[in-house]
Every structure is written in structure tokens, then in C-alpha cells.
Amino acid sequence: MDAMMSASREFFRQPSEEKQKCSNLVDGNGKHYQVEGYGSDKVVSEDHGLNWNDRLHLRVEPEDERNFAKWPSQPESFRDVLHEYASKTKKLRDLVLRSIAKLLDIDEDYFVNQISNKASGFARLYYYPPCPRPDLVLGLRPHSDGNLLTILFVDDDVGGLQVQRDGKWYNVPAKPHTLVINLGDCLEIMNNGIFRSPVHRVVTNTEKERLSLAMFYAVDEETVLEPAPGLLDDKRPPRYRKMLTKDFVAGLFEHFRQGKRFIDTLKI
Ligand SMILES: O=C(O)CCC(=O)C(=O)O
């Protein structure tokens, strides 16, 4: 974990020219973005503020679809360290999914079996610089993760992550070497809303820089997203409409653009 965080810190500390070698801009004019690479997020609407962060977004799964052109060559250890980190978080993903299935009293492998070897996994490294006006700008706007499961690793003890419950924001404590596991919308649907995908955000602070690393795990685009049959009976009807994951992902982006949550529109 330390090696991963150090590699990330070294990457972000490099001069801009070096980081731009992994840029997420297609033509350098700031209009065409690609999913992978270094930069800030695409502006999808003029109505909301920008996020106060820089990020590097890289595909890690499926392994044979990694685009090394976007993986930093500096620091030199970066690729090996991310490779090792990603292989461990993938095992952790399966462990957590099995534990959730056990808690729900369904087949232990139910969720793991929903993930084919074509399912995607992304690493998203964030750098949140100190911000002179935390009252005006967020590090990351409120959202819920649209995927299955996110494994989040926050540098040292720099807080900032907050989770919303009944309209109020609560701080998520930051502790060294502690991972935060976030349920995504797809898992909320699959477990029929028993465990929810929380709305969260990151606030900025004036003094400290903050680094974090989110590993996002998804199901394959062709998977039918629906509540696990083992959780349904006459007394427990499905609470979400079923749909293909790829249609869900398309809906996610469209709704996010409008500042809404797609999952709310699927509730029965
Ligand atoms: O940086 C963080 O702590 C949170 C990141 C996050 O919520 C996300 O990438 O979806």
C-alpha cells in the first residue's frame, strides 16, 4: 500500500509536461476527452462547479485490455506497483462480494459469478491540492458510484470524504492503511436495496494536499442487472426494474449530466 501511494505521489509531483504525456485529451485542445489518462474531468454541464482535483484514470481489468500508452513511465516502479496492487484488490473484491452474499444468506458465489473475465476494473488516482476557498469548491461533487464495488485507499490521515444520510453529511474518518469499501449502484440493484449505494463527496481543505486511489469494479456490459432471485419471494418483490448493464451505464451518464441519480428512476 505504501509503495502504491508513494508511486502515486511521485507521479503527481512531476512537472506538468511529464504528466501531460499521459493526458486524457485526444487532440490537446481541451475539447475531446478520452476515458483514460491524466487530467481533470470532462465538463458535462455549465450548471455545476468543477471538482478541485487532478486525476489519473487507468483501466486495469481485463488485464489484456490495459492501455500502457496511458500508464506513466515515471516513476519507474509505477507499472509494477499498480499491477501488484490491482491483483490484490481484485482478490479483495471477490472476498467482499462473497462476504456480502453470505450476510444475505444467498449462494456465496452469486455476485462473483456475475463478473465475467470481460468485466472492467479501473484505477483512479486522485490529487486534491490544498484549496484557498473550501467554502466555495468541492474536491469531488456528490455522487454515488455507478459500478459494483469501489475499493478506496486514502493517503495517511487527510480527511475530506463525507457520506450523506437523511440529507446530512457525515465525515468518513481517514486512518492510515485503512481501505474504505463502497457499494455501487449495480450492487444495490443486485441485493434488492438491502445494502445501499451511498451518496458521497469530498470536501477541500486549506492546508493539506490529499491523495486517494479508487479501484472501481464493474460487471460485464452484457450482464442483465437485476435483483438476485434468491432474495425475492412473495413478501419481498423486486424493488428495481431489470436492464442490461450497458443500458444502465448509458443512463448513468445521461442522468449525471443532469445532476440526477439514474438508480432512483429504476425503483418499482
Ligand atoms: O477521493 C475520494 O476519497 C473519493 C473518490 C470517489 O468517491 C470516487 O472516485 O468515486
Ligand SMILES: [Fe+2]
Ligand atoms: Fe465515489
